[in-house]
Amino acid sequence: MIENVIIGQYVARDSILHRLDPRTKLMAIAIFMLLVFFLHSYISYVIVTCLVLGCLACSKIPPSFFIKGLLPILFILSFTFVYHLFLTKGENLIFQFGYLHIYMEGIVEGCRVLLKIVLLVLMTSLLTLTTKPLDIAYGLETIMRPLKKLHVPVEQFALMLSIALRFIPTIIQELDRIIDAQRSRGVQFDHKSKVKRITNYIPVIIPLLLTSIQRAENLSLAIDARAYRDGRDRTRFKRLKFKSLDYWTLSILLLVLLSLLFLKVGGEVL
Amino acid sequence: MLCFEDVSFSYPNKKHVIQKLSFQIEKGEFVAIVGPNGSGKSTISKLADGLILPKKGRVLFQGLDTKQKENLAIIRKSIGIIFQNPEEQLITTNVFDEVIFGLENIAYPPSEMVERAEAALEKVGMLPFRETEPHKLSGGQKQRVAIAAILAMEPKLIIFDESTSMLDPDGRHQIISIMRQLHNEGITILHITHHMDEVLSATKVIVINQGQIVSTGTPLEIFHKPQMLIDCRLELPFALKLKMQMQQEEVEVPMHITDIEGMVEYLWNSR
Amino acid sequence: MELALEHIQYDYYSPATREVKQVLTDISCTIPSGAWVSIIGQTGSGKSTLAKVMQGLLWPTVGQNTMDGKLIKPNKKGKPTISPDVGLVFQYPEHQLFETTVLKELAFGPRNRGWYKDAIVNKAQQVIDLVGLDASYLEKSPLHLSGGEKRRVAIASVLMLEPKILILDEPTAGLDPLGRQSILQNIEEWRRQGNHTVILITHQMNDVVEYAEEVIVLHKGKLQFQMNPMSLFLDKREELQSMGLDIPDTAKLLLAIEKVTGQRIQVASLKELDVMPQVLTLLKGRRYQYD
Numbered sequence: 001m002i003e004n005v006i007i008g009q010y011v012a013r014d015s016i017l018h019r020l021d022p023r024t025k026l027m028a029i030a031i032f033m034l035l036v037f038f039l040h041s042y043i044s045y046v047i048v049t050c051l052v053l054g055c056l057a058c059s060k061i062p063p064s065f066f067i068k069g070l071l072p073i074l075f076i077l078s079f080t081f082v083y084h085l086f087l088t089k090g091e092n093l094i095f096q097f098g099y100l101h102i103y104m105e106g107i108v109e110g111c112r113v114l115l116k117i118v119l120l121v122l123m124t125s126l127l128t129l130t131t132k133p134l135d136i137a138y139g140l141e142t143i144m145r146p147l148k149k150l151h152v153p154v155e156q157f158a159l160m161l162s163i164a165l166r167f168i169p170t171i172i173q174e175l176d177r178i179i180d181a182q183r184s185r186g187v188q189f190d191h192k193s194k195v196k197r198i199t200n201y202i203p204v205i206i207p208l209l210l211t212s213i214q215r216a217e218n219l220s221l222a223i224d225a226r227a228y229r230d231g232r233d234r235t236r237f238k239r240l241k242f243k244s245l246d247y248w249t250l251s252i253l254l255l256v257l258l259s260l261l262f263l264k265v266g267g268e269v270l
Numbered sequence: 271m272l273c274f275e276d277v278s279f280s281y282p283n284k285k286h287v288i289q290k291l292s293f294q295i296e297k298g299e300f301v302a303i304v305g306p307n308g309s310g311k312s313t314i315s316k317l318a319d320g321l322i323l324p325k326k327g328r329v330l331f332q333g334l335d336t337k338q339k340e341n342l343a344i345i346r347k348s349i350g351i352i353f354q355n356p357e358e359q360l361i362t363t364n365v366f367d368e369v370i371f372g373l374e375n376i377a378y379p380p381s382e383m384v385e386r387a388e389a390a391l392e393k394v395g396m397l398p399f400r401e402t403e404p405h406k407l408s409g410g411q412k413q414r415v416a417i418a419a420i421l422a423m424e425p426k427l428i429i430f431d432e433s434t435s436m437l438d439p440d441g442r443h444q445i446i447s448i449m450r451q452l453h454n455e456g457i458t459i460l461h462i463t464h465h466m467d468e469v470l471s472a473t474k475v476i477v478i479n480q481g482q483i484v485s486t487g488t489p490l491e492i493f494h495k496p497q498m499l500i501d502c503r504l505e506l507p508f509a510l511k512l513k514m515q516m517q518q519e520e521v522e523v524p525m526h527i528t529d530i531e532g533m534v535e536y537l538w539n540s541r
Numbered sequence: 542m543e544l545a546l547e548h549i550q551y552d553y554y555s556p557a558t559r560e561v562k563q564v565l566t567d568i569s570c571t572i573p574s575g576a577w578v579s580i581i582g583q584t585g586s587g588k589s590t591l592a593k594v595m596q597g598l599l600w601p602t603v604g605q606n607t608m609d610g611k612l613i614k615p616n617k618k619g620k621p622t623i624s625p626d627v628g629l630v631f632q633y634p635e636h637q638l639f640e641t642t643v644l645k646e647l648a649f650g651p652r653n654r655g656w657y658k659d660a661i662v663n664k665a666q667q668v669i670d671l672v673g674l675d676a677s678y679l680e681k682s683p684l685h686l687s688g689g690e691k692r693r694v695a696i697a698s699v700l701m702l703e704p705k706i707l708i709l710d711e712p713t714a715g716l717d718p719l720g721r722q723s724i725l726q727n728i729e730e731w732r733r734q735g736n737h738t739v740i741l742i743t744h745q746m747n748d749v750v751e752y753a754e755e756v757i758v759l760h761k762g763k764l765q766f767q768m769n770p771m772s773l774f775l776d777k778r779e780e781l782q783s784m785g786l787d788i789p790d791t792a793k794l795l796l797a798i799e800k801v802t803g804q805r806i807q808v809a810s811l812k813e814l815d816v817m818p819q820v821l822t823l824l825k826g827r828r829y830q831y832d
Contacts, residue, residue: 134363159361166363169405174636181637184598184629185698186653203649206639210684215358222359225319227346227375227423235377237370306717308687354715408584435715438584438744439787464717505718508747508790508813515817519825530790534797537824 010132015060016245017130022139024246025127031253032123035260036116044260045115051256052119061129069125070118077114084110133165135239142240156230163219171212178207271297271458272318272349272427276327279313287313288481290327295427300449300459302472302489306503310481311462312354315431318460319349331427347376350420352433352445356412360404365396365415368404372423390422391415394448410441417448428452429460434468446471466499467507470528477502490525509533542626542705542738543609544572544595550603551590564590565601566762572706574609575736577729579749579770582759583785588742589632591759592708595740596627625654628704632711634695635688643669643686643694644679650702664701672697673727689720696724700731706738707731713745721745725752746789750774750811760784771811791816798823 012018017025039045056066070077090105127136141158148154182203183189191197228234272295279288287310295301305311316322317329320336331349334341353359362368369387378386391397394414404412413433420428430449434442442465450471453459461472469475475492477485479502485492492499493510506514509530513523516537527533551565565587572578582588593599595606597613600621606613608626616622631637640646647665648656656664666676672693678686683694696712709728713721725741729752732739743749749756750770758766758773758781765784766773774781774792781788788796791811798820799805806823809815 132363134367162362166361166404169403170357173405177631178637180593180598181631181634184596184623184631185637185650186623186625186702188653203637203639207637210639211636218353218355218358219361221316221321222351222353223361224321225346225349225351225353226361226372226419227343228371229343229375233343233377234374235380236374237380237383307689307720440583440785466718503717503719508794512794512817512820515821516824519821519828521825521828530793531797531800534794534801534824538798538801538827 011061011065011129013060013130015058015130017055017059017126019243019245020130020249021240021242021246022131022135023143023240024242024249025131026136026139026143027250028253029123029127031250031257033120035253035257036120038257038260039112039116041263044263045112047256047260048119049115052122055126056122059126059130061126065129066122066125069129070121073117073121077117080117081110081114084113134162137161137165138239153230155234159223159228167215171208174211175204175208178204271295271299271332272460273330274314274317274327275330277317277324277329278326279310279317279322279324286481288317291478291481291483292327293476293483293486295458295460297426297458298456300453300461300471300473302461302463302469302475303478304463304466304469304475304502304504305478306464309479309502311478312431315351315353315429315460315462318427318429319351320345347423348426350423350425350428352413352416352420352428352430354432354435356409356416356436357404359416360412363403364400365391365402365404365407365418366400368415369419369422372419376423386422387418390418393421394418408441409437410444413437413441413445414448417445421452425457427458427460429462431462432464434463434465442468464504466493466505470507477504479503490528543574544627544706544738545607545610546570546595546604547607548604549591549594549601549606551587551594551599552602553590564762565594568604568762568764570757570764570767572738572740573755575732575738576754577732577739577741577752578755578757579753580740580742580757580759581744581746581749581786586759586784587762588759589710592629592710592740592742595706595708596629597621597623598629625702626705628699628702628707630696630699630707630709630712632714634699634712635683635691638683638691638695638698641682642679643681643683646683646694647679647698647701650698654702661701664703665697668697668700671700671727671731673723689716689724692716693724693727696728704737705735706740708740708742710742711744712741713743713748721748746774746787747791747813750789750791751813758784758786771808774811775805794820 035048039048056063085102085106086100088103088106088109090103092104093101094104095102137158140161141154144152144154179189187200187203189197189200191200274291274293277288277291278286280286303311303314313322317324317336318331320329320342323337329336331345334345336342336345360368362371366387369390370383373383373386388397391400394417396411396414396418399407399411407415430445434445437445446468449459449461461468463469470489472489475487475489476483477492477498484502485495485498493506496506496514499506507528509528512530512533516523521537523533523536527536547569549565549568550563553562553564555562568591580588580591590599594601597606598621600615608624613622613624638646640649644662644665647668648661651661651664665679669676669678674690674693678690678694683691686694692712699707707728713724716724725748728739731737741748741753753770755767756770756773757764765780766777774788775795778788778796789811791813794816795806795808806819808819
C-alpha cells in the first residue's frame with residue numbers, strides 16, 4: 001500500500017528540470033500561474049501549451065505519471081467543462097434540446113477553462129515529480145526567509161514541514177499494520193453496509209492517533225535532546241545555489257510573460 | 271561529570287518514579303544502569319539532559335545545574351541520547367540530513383559540515399546510506415544513524431537509553447560493539463538496559479528497582495549477587511549461572527572468565 | 542488442528558520500483574496439531590509474511606493451505622478469507638488497542654463475529670486470567686496500563702476468539718526477562734489446557750529450546766530446516782551461523798563440552814533444566830578425578 005500513495009511523488013531522473021534550483025521552480029510556478037491568468041488569444045494558448053509540453057518532454061518522466069496525476073481530478077474537469085458548455089450564452093447556436101442550448105462559444109469556453117486547469121495541474125505535478133519534497137520545503141523556507149524579520153517562525157515552519165514529510169511513509173506503514181491487526185480480529189473492511197464500512201475504520205483511526213500522539217511526544221524530546229532551540233542561534237547548511245541555468249529559465253519565463261502581457265494589453269491583434 | 275544528588279521525580283498524579291537517587295559518573299567511565307520495566311531507569315536520561323526537571327534534588331552536568339535554563343544549551347550539546355524507539359528519533363527525511371540537523375543546532379560552520387557529517391556516518395558504517403530515507407532502514411541501521419547524528423556534535427557523554435531493546439540480535443550486537451568502540455576512544459558512556467549480557471563491558475553497574483538504587487559495583491560484583499538480581503526481575507547470563515552452580519559445589523572459577531566456552535575449558539582442564 | 546502449507550509462494554509487487562519481489566519461495570510444511578513450533582530467521586527472511594499467509598490475511602501467489610486436510614478457499618468474491626481457527630498476535634500488539642475499557646477491547650473480536658454479550662463476558666473473565674491478569678483489569682482503561690500489561694491485554698483479545706492455532710510474532714519484544722518468561726509460560730499453559738497449537742516467531746533462541754518441539758528456519762524466503770531443536774542446534778550450527786542465526790546457550794554449553802571431551806552428552810532436550818544437571822555432574826566428576 002505504501003508506494004501507492006502519491007504524495008510528494010518524486011521521480012529520480014537526470015534532466016534539466018531536476019537540476020533546477022527548487023526556488024527557481026517555485027518562482028517559475030508563480031510566474032506560470034500569472035501566465036495562465038493572462039491567457040487570452042489563441043496564439044497565447046498555443047505558446048503556453050507548447051511551453052508546458054516542452055517542459056514535460058525535458059523532464060524525462062514517462063507520460064503515464066502525468067496522466068496518473070490528472071485522473072483524480074477527472075470529475076472536476078468534466079464538471080467544469082459541462083458547466084461552461086451549457087451555461088455560456090453566445091450567438092452561434094449549434095444544438096438545442098428543450099431547455100438545453102449549446103453554443104459554439106460554450107464549447108470554446110469549456111475547452112479554454114479545461115486547458116487552463118490541465119496546464120496548471122501538469123506544471124505543479126511537474127514540480128513535485130522533479131523536486132524532492134525536502135527541497136521544496138527548503139526552497140519555500142529560503143524564499144520566505146525575509147519574513148523572519150516580521151517574526152514569522154519560518155525555521156520552525158520548515159522543520160514542521162520536513163517532519164510531516166518524513167513521517168508520511170511511517171504513518172502509512174503503521175496504518176497498514178493496524179488494518180491487518182484489526183482484520184485478523186474479525187473486522188471486515190469490505191462490509192456490505194456503507195455505514196458499517198465507515199464505522200469499521202474507528203478501530204483503525206483511534207490506535208493510529210494514539211501512536212501518533214505518543215510518537216509526537218517522543219519526537220519532541222528527541223528534537224530537544226539534539227540541542228534544537230526553536231530555530232535560534234543555528235547555522236544553516238547551504239544546499240541551494242543559483243546557477244546560470246536558473247537565471248536563464250527565469251529570464252525566459254519572464255520574457256514570455258511580458259510578451260503575452262503586451263499582446264493582451266496591446267489589444268487582440270492575434 | 272554527571273551527578274545526581276538526591277533526585278526525586280514523579281509524573282503528575284502518579285507515585286514517585288524515582289526516589290532520592292544519588293550517583294556519579296566520572297569522565298571516561300562506561301556505566302550501565304540496569305533494572306526491570308517500570309523501574310524508572312528511563313527517566314534518568316531525560317533528567318540528565320534537562321528534558322525533565324527533578325522535583326527534589328539536583329542534577330549536575332560538569333557542575334551545571336539542569337534547572338538553570340541558560341545551562342541547557344551547553345548540557346544538551348555535551349550529552350547525546352540514543353532513545354529506545356528507532357522510529358521516533360530520526361527527524362529529517364534522509365540519513366545525511368539527520369546528521370546535519372544536529373550540527374546546525376550547535377551553530378557549526380556550514381562549510382565544514384559535510385566533512386564532519388561524513389566522518390560520523392563512516393564511523394558507524396552508514397556512509398553508503400547517505401541519501402536513504404529513514405523508512406527504508408532497519409531498526410539497527412536507524413539507531414546507527416542516530417548515533418552518527420550525535421557523534422557529529424562531539425558529545426562528552428552518550429546515553430544509550432534502552433536503545434537495543436527493540437532491535438533484533440544482529441542490530442543489538444552492532445550497537446553494543448559501537449558502544450565499546452566509542453568508550454575506547456574516550457567518550458563517557460551511560461547504557462540503560464535490562465539485558466544483563468550487555469553490561470559485561472561496563473566499568474560500573476548500577477542496579478535500580480522501583481526508583482531506587484539497589485546495588486552498585488563492577489559487573490562481576492553485581493553478578494555475584496544472584497538473589498538480588500532475581501529480586502529485581504533480572505536474569506543472570508547463562509555462563510554466570512553455570513559459575514554460580516559450580517560455586518555451590520565449592521569450585522571457584524576465576525572472576526575474569528565470563529563466557530561459556532572459556533568456563534567449560536577452565537573447568538575441564540585446570541586443576 | 543493440523544495446518545499444512547503446500548508450495549507456498551508469495552510475491553509482493555512494489556508500484557514504486559515496479560518490481561515483483563518474491564518474499565516466500567516454495568514453502569511446504571506441516572504444523573502438527575497441539576505442537577509448539579518456533580519460526581526463526583533473520584529480519585527480512587519472510588517470517589511475518591509467512592504468519593500472515595498462515596492466517597489467510599495474505600493470499601499466496603502460488604500454493605495452498607489446508608487445515609485438517611481441508612483446503613482453505615477464498616470467499617465467493619474471490620477475496621482472501623481469514624481462518625477463524627487461527628489467531629495472530631502481531632509485533633507490538635498493544636498498538637492495536639483502542640477501546641475505553643479492557644472488557645470492551647476483549648469484546649471487539651467476538652462482536653465482529655456476532656457473539657452474544659453474556660458469552661463475551663464469560664469468555665473475557667476466563668481469558669484475562671489466562672494471560673496472567675485478574676478480573677479487576679476488565680474495567681480499567683487499556684491506555685493506563687503498563688507496557689507489559691497492554692501486551693497481555695492485546696494477546697487476550699486474540700485468545701477471545703478461541704483460536705485452535707495461535708501465531709505470535711515476537712510477543713515479548715522489549716519486555717524484561719521476567720515479563721518475557723511469564724508471558725510464554727501463560728501461553729504454554731493455554732496450549733496444554735486445550736491441546737492448542739502455538740507458532741512462535743522469535744529471535745530468542747533460548748526461548749525456542751525452552752518451549753518448541755519443532756523449529757522452522759527461514760532464510761531469504763525459503764524454508765531451510767524443519768526439525769526438532771536438539772538436532773537443529775547441535776548439528777546445524779555452521780549452517781545457522783551462515784544465515785546469521787545464533788544458537789541457544791544450552792547448545793553452546795553442550796558443544797563446548799563436546800569440544801573438550803570429544804564426546805556428546807546425551808540429554809533429554811535442550812531445556813536448561815535438562816542440560817544443566819547433566820553438565821554439572823560431568824564437570825563435578827572431573828574435579829573429583831583430580832582431587
